[in-house]
Amino acid sequence: GAVVSQHPSWVICKSGTSVKIECRSLDFQATTMFWYRQFPKQSLMLMATSNEGSKATYEQGVEKDKFLINHASLTLSTLTVTSAHPEDSSFYICSAIRGQSRNEKLFFGSGTQLSVL
Amino acid sequence: AQSVAQPEDQVNVAEGNPLTVKCTYSVSGNPYLFWYVQYPNRGLQFLLKYITGDNLVKGSYGFEAEFNKSQTSFHLKKPSALVSDSALYFCAVRERTSNTGKLIFGQGTTLQVKP
Numbered sequence: 001g002a003v004v005s006q007h008p009s010w011v012i013c014k015s016g017t018s019v020k021i022e023c024r025s026l027d028f029q030a031t032t033m034f035w036y037r038q039f040p041k042q043s044l045m046l047m048a049t050s051n052e053g054s055k056a057t058y059e060q061g062v063e064k065d066k067f068l069i070n071h072a073s074l075t076l077s078t079l080t081v082t083s084a085h086p087e088d089s090s091f092y093i094c095s096a097i098r099g100q101s102r103n104e105k106l107f108f109g110s111g112t113q114l115s116v117l
Numbered sequence: 118a119q120s121v122a123q124p125e126d127q128v129n130v131a132e133g134n135p136l137t138v139k140c141t142y143s144v145s146g147n148p149y150l151f152w153y154v155q156y157p158n159r160g161l162q163f164l165l166k167y168i169t170g171d172n173l174v175k176g177s178y179g180f181e182a183e184f185n186k187s188q189t190s191f192h193l194k195k196p197s198a199l200v201s202d203s204a205l206y207f208c209a210v211r212e213r214t215s216n217t218g219k220l221i222f223g224q225g226t227t228l229q230v231k232p
Binding site for chain 2: 004006009032034041042043044046049057091093095097104105106107108109110111113
């Protein structure tokens with residue numbers, strides 16, 4: 001089956017540093033990927049839609065300068081949390097779309113637990 | 118506003134008993150409907166989806182879901198629960214006319230199956 005790889009699975013960083021999270025579709029090309037944020041025992045909050053070769057579309061209330069998204073190829077999207085602060089600590093999950101219309105299917109990465117000290 | 122509601126934060130069932138995890142939605146048109154499962158510190162795994170046709174959809178791990186248009190519901194069911202089914206379950210919808218593939222998730226329901 002289709003696999004989406006997300007790396008790293010966990011990261012601890014100091015306040016003020018930047019952290020990059022990678023999301024790769026391993027056996028299919030994904031023109032569209034999504035980035036979510038999840039707090040403990042809560043739902044996924046869509047942060048942005050990552051489009052290959054163009055700017056990401058951010059959801060309302062998400063700072064685009066804080067959460068930089070780059071989708072430079074059909075198999076890789078990256079999320080960079082810039083100048084991270086403790087309130088950015090969260091579980092971040094990416095997903096990628098395979099196929100189109102009725103055959104469209106969404107595959108999720110395994111998530112990245114970010115802890116900012 | 119478009120929304121998905123999972124009215125129960127947690128559902129507790131005994132192993133071997135049937136389980137139901139509820140989901141209702143408020144989305145324009147006839148959306149695609151999904152169920153996902155999440156194990157601790159993991160991403161989401163696809164269980165099943167409804168596009169059209171038979172209102173009873175069968176999915177992975179013995180789960181099924183029943184689409185009810187008049188009640189705008191898509192409840193997840195399993196005839197006989199296993200302890201290993203204990204996890205966090207998310208209902209999600211996508212507008213049929215959407216070209217972005219964006220899903221709207223419910224808040225999640227924790228399923229606890231006790232031996």
